[in-house]
Amino acid sequence: MTREENVQKQLAGRFPEVSATIRIARERRIFVDVPEKRFIEVLDYVREELGFPILCLIIGLDEGERFGIIYVLSSSDGNIVTLKRHVPRESPVIQSVYDRLPNSEIYERELADLFGITVTGLPEGPRYPLPDDWPAGQYPLRKDWKPEMLGSKEAAINE
């Protein structure tokens, strides 16, 4: 059994509800959709028990009614498991994983700035990456955001 199949088997055995969504895209690439309720449990299991301790990246996705958030976890032998969770667009709130993975800070600040997802449990610190005087309520990576939505002051800076 390959490493990828082994990960799939173990994960499906421990969390039967995700078994249908595990997809081995190619060698060293495993994609999993995780229900929001059990997300942190699955994350910890993949990280600690299956040997994927490296957080490469957190990706936000605007999928219309809801936001997708993808956590890219890597093992030291080059395999990648991506765990995807969903939060509703009306109340996009997630708990930070900063206590487990301190390097998540900058990626979670990006989710807050660019998608307007509220991340609870992050330490105090500067925002990233938008300027301090960026107008409130403008989230540039949402699909319905257009540069024209900026006021004339911001637009003048961009010209």
Added chain:
Amino acid sequence: MSRVTIPLGPQHPALKEPANFSITVAGEKILSTSSRLGYNHRGMEKACEERTYIQDMYLLERICGICSHSHSTAFVQTVEEIAGLDVPRRALYIRTLIGELERIHSHLLWLGVAGHEIGFDTLLMYSWRDREVVMDLLALLCGNRVNYGINTIGGVRRDITAEQIAGALRDMDILEERTRYYIDIATSEPSFIARLAGVGYISREDAVRLQAVGPTGRGSNVAIDIRATDPYAAYGEVDFKVITDSHCDVYGRAVVRLLELMESYRIVRQVLKEMPDGPVTVKAPRKIPAGEAVSRVEAPRGEDVHYVKGNGSDKPERVRVRASTMANIQAVNKMMENNNLADVPIIIAAIDPCFSCTDRCVRVIGGKREDLGWRDLRRHGISWYRKHWGIDFGELNRKLHSLRGER
């Protein structure tokens, strides 16, 4: 002693790029540091969603002037994976070749910058002079010193000739000889060692916890190199060592980069000698099917991660990029603790944050439009400084002549 917080940047002579570090010191000793980034945020991910895949490739190549090939490779790899393209082997070898030449030029550039930051400017002059060898080679192979434009979705845009292979092999001999000299300096020159040893210390545990990547991690004995652990292009078929060092300080990072140069020459030689025959590109569809892929590339500064999601049209649904400096920024804050304030420039430089680089060809926009070549640009620069407030060597030369009695 009372604590003082010193803001460094976003604009500061010791930083070549805009970043802000708030450094809390007691006397000369750094207690803690926090950083604020984002001054260079250009909205590229949003821009990618409004452009076609091919346009995105050229846009993403311009994320960085030095790691440009790494970014375009990471991007085309994701698109090729989604589209299910079978890239010809010769194209993969050429990508590997350009990737290693990029690493050579970046590491030599870093060596010079590090020399400059510690007041060893002779090293800067030497290593940047030698770097011109690989820059000329890149220009010969790709037509450009930076932003090589060699990649395309489905392969590479230029083939390589037998004469170019012979020339590149000769250049590797020159560079290897020069690098041996630098390794000799780095391991035997007492002032170089004394200046870097113990500076910017980060233990292996902290490097793992904060997930430092590239030479920053490997300088603290974290043996992760994407070329070996998650092979792409032709790296699965070439033989090379993953260089690590257990000094865990700026000296360790310098040693890793210098020894990696030697491995790069080995990889380039293997790639050139074993270059398979055949086509260099397959035809890629304009519309990329729905799907997603994650791709990683070991850029000179560490791991670059690209994620692309396609929706069946000719434009991507989402593009996400993580460059290596972003992964290393927390490690930098940690490294600064307990160091002297004067060590800040070299500690920041030791992770090799991305610097800008210039193209050799400029277009003067104004009354007259014209293209300037490298030679014309140099001539233009000299005459501009003569005309303005530059140094007039004429008077100095006359004085020298009269001192020597050569009237």
